[in-house]
Amino acid sequence: MTLTEPEKQRFGSVCIETQCAHLSATGCSLGDSKPFACLLYPLSYDPHMQTYSLDVDCPLTPDYLQDFVNPESAAGRHLRQSIRTIARLETSDPAFLVENHAIDSEFFELTHLPVELLVDTQHK
Numbered sequence: 001m002t003l004t005e006p007e008k009q010r011f012g013s014v015c016i017e018t019q020c021a022h023l024s025a026t027g028c029s030l031g032d033s034k035p036f037a038c039l040l041y042p043l044s045y046d047p048h049m050q051t052y053s054l055d056v057d058c059p060l061t062p063d064y065l066q067d068f069v070n071p072e073s074a075a076g077r078h079l080r081q082s083i084r085t086i087a088r089l090e091t092s093d094p095a096f097l098v099e100n101h102a103i104d105s106e107f108f109e110l111t112h113l114p115v116e117l118l119v120d121t122q123h124k
Helices: 005-011 036-040 061-067 074-094 094-107 115-121
Strands: 043-046 051-055 110-112
Touching: 005 051, 036 043, 036 074, 036 094, 043 074, 051 061, 051 094, 074 094
Parallel strands: none
Antiparallel strands: 043 051, 051 110
16 A cells, blocks of 8 residues: 555554454544545546546445535535645656556556546635
């Protein structure tokens, strides 16, 4: 799993071979302190193309696509927060963004998030 530099200091490493060790019956045991790669999911960011994608196989993807149009929805808030964090990482830890997208591209089937959703979300 890809970690930012501060996350590497906090977690050391997080390896998911078949199932995440932090995933319990009630969800992630790390709560809000989970790594950004986990917080970003089901989104993926391509720093070279500066585009966002979604994991097609995530059961939340259809709901996310529908809810992004509402900036107050969970998906709208998630996208806005992800965009802000990625903007910081582009200067503080660009290697994380490159590595994370490479892993996402290898393990997930990604579909591009429509540009108009990004434009609408960034201005709200």
